[in-house]
Amino acid sequence: MVLWSMETVRKMEIKNKIIIVVIFSILVYMAFLIFGEIDKLLTAFNNFNWVYVPLILLLTSLNYILRFIKWDYYLSCLRINISKRDSIVLFLSGLLMSITPAKSGEVFKSYLLKRLKGTKMRKSIPIVFAERATDIFGLVILAAIGFSAFPYGKDVLFIIMTFILVTILITQSRDICLGLIDFIGRFHFVSKFTNKFYELYESAYTLFSFKNLLIAVSISVISWFFECLALFFVLKGFGTDPSLLFSIFVFSFSTIAGVISMIPGGLGVAEGSMTGLFLITGIQKAVAVSATLIIRFCTLWFGVLIGLIALYRFRTKFTEYNNKLE
Numbered sequence: 001m002v003l004w005s006m007e008t009v010r011k012m013e014i015k016n017k018i019i020i021v022v023i024f025s026i027l028v029y030m031a032f033l034i035f036g037e038i039d040k041l042l043t044a045f046n047n048f049n050w051v052y053v054p055l056i057l058l059l060t061s062l063n064y065i066l067r068f069i070k071w072d073y074y075l076s077c078l079r080i081n082i083s084k085r086d087s088i089v090l091f092l093s094g095l096l097m098s099i100t101p102a103k104s105g106e107v108f109k110s111y112l113l114k115r116l117k118g119t120k121m122r123k124s125i126p127i128v129f130a131e132r133a134t135d136i137f138g139l140v141i142l143a144a145i146g147f148s149a150f151p152y153g154k155d156v157l158f159i160i161m162t163f164i165l166v167t168i169l170i171t172q173s174r175d176i177c178l179g180l181i182d183f184i185g186r187f188h189f190v191s192k193f194t195n196k197f198y199e200l201y202e203s204a205y206t207l208f209s210f211k212n213l214l215i216a217v218s219i220s221v222i223s224w225f226f227e228c229l230a231l232f233f234v235l236k237g238f239g240t241d242p243s244l245l246f247s248i249f250v251f252s253f254s255t256i257a258g259v260i261s262m263i264p265g266g267l268g269v270a271e272g273s274m275t276g277l278f279l280i281t282g283i284q285k286a287v288a289v290s291a292t293l294i295i296r297f298c299t300l301w302f303g304v305l306i307g308l309i310a311l312y313r314f315r316t317k318f319t320e321y322n323n324k325l326e
Contacts, residue, residue, distance in 0.1 A: 021099045021264045028268045029293065032275070036289030044238065044290040052237040056298045059230040064095070064303065066223035070134070070216050071109075074127045077212055078203055080119055089314045090116065096307030098300060099265035106131070122196045126203040130216065133208075136259060137164055138220025139252040142228060146249025160256065171208045177201050227251060227299050234295045238287045250277045251295070265300055 033041060068091045075082060082090075094109035110124040140161050147154065170176055181201060185194035206212065225248070232247035254273040258266015271292050278288035 018096075018099070021267075024264065025099070025267050028271065031268075032271060032289055032293065036286055040286035041290055044284075044286040047238065048290065048294070049237040049239075052233045053298070056230045056233055056295075057302060059226045059233070060299050060302055062226040063223045063299075064092075064306070066219050066226075067091075067131070067135075070219045070223075071127065071131065073215065073219075074130060074207060074212075075124075077206055078123060078127070080113070080117075080124060082113070082117055086116060089310060092306055092310035093314070094307065095303040096311055098303050098307065099267070120199070122199045123203055126200060126207055130204070130207040132259075133164055133168070134213070134216040134220045135224065136160065136256060137217045138224050139256050140164075141217070141221050142224055142248050142252040143256065146245045146247075146252065157253075157256070160260065168208050168213065171201075171204050174205065177205070224252065224255075227255075230298060231291075231295050234291050234298075235283075237294075238291055240283060240287065246281070250274055253277070270300075271296060 036044075068088060071091045072084070072087045075087060090109050090112050093112055094106045097106045097108045100106070106128045107121075107125055109128060110119075110121045113119045113124050114121050140157050143157050178198075178201070181194065181197045184190055184197070207216075228248040228251040229244070231251040232242055232244055235242040235247060251274070254270045254277065255266070257273040258270030261269040263269055274292045274295070275288045278291065279285060283291075
């Protein structure tokens with residue numbers, strides 16, 4: 001009888017989830033190909049100016065660089081000592097989990113950090129959620145900037161912004177949060193986790209302080225602006241004459257829609273929102289679908305590919321700490 005370790009089981013679970021998401025994404029994109037009419041899509045792709053692709057990938061890379069800076073800054077806020085090289089490896093490996101619901105699978109970075117340095121996951125997990133919250137905050141700000149070009153979706157964005165702000169304000173109220181943890185700790189089945197909840201909260205409290213929040217949101221606005229700019233050049237590649245504000249709104253709003261849908265990678269929802277906004281403004285269906293597919297492959301799937309390469313390239317690093325303990 002073979003006894004599998006938790007490590008083996010965890011790896012199998014991650015692998016199976018990725019396979020399921022890949023299959024789901026294939027089905028989604030097949031549906032888009034049918035909707036856009038394959039022959040017309042081929043014509044649109046043939047007319048696309050592929051010279052723009054290196055620039056688009058460069059802009060996407062700038063987004064990743066700035067998001068890495070935010071990740072590394074958060075590590076320093078929690079006094080998690082790690083070399084820049086290892087920090088980069090962790091961040092890039094986490095990009096593989098961009099295809100999880102709301103990127104929640106990037107908690108994988110906390111797991112890898114534990115494997116690499118022995119850092120308790122409950123100390124670093126709040127970083128992942130702070131990253132996502134400030135990303136959404138930044139995207140909402142960008143979408144608000146684009147309202148002058150496309151005045152739709154204000155109510156949805158207002159609700160999202162309000163929810164985030166209220167959550168952050170509650171996080172900064174020690175009386176409320178510590179009182180809630182004390183209350184939950186009275187229940188026997190969760191009482192043994194009380195100390196872990198306290199540690200999680202202390203990390204979250206630090207990350208969402210006004211100074212750290214201001215820095216992180218500022219980085220998010222700039223980093224996601226680069227991907228909005230990437231969409232601008234995708235549209236130019238098809239010979240359209242888009243305004244920058246329109247590109248900012250479409251990309252940020254569609255990305256937010258994908259995140260709040262909680263569907264892995266926002267698949268189908270982000271693409272559908274983007275294509276729909278293109279069609280509303282009179283862009284031809286074949287161009288709308290083609291532009292959506294190109295920007296998604298140059299952003300979402302480009303990141304997933306980088307994450308896969310990084311995780312495979314540095315896979316042995318994550319066993320170093322455990323080997324030292326043995």
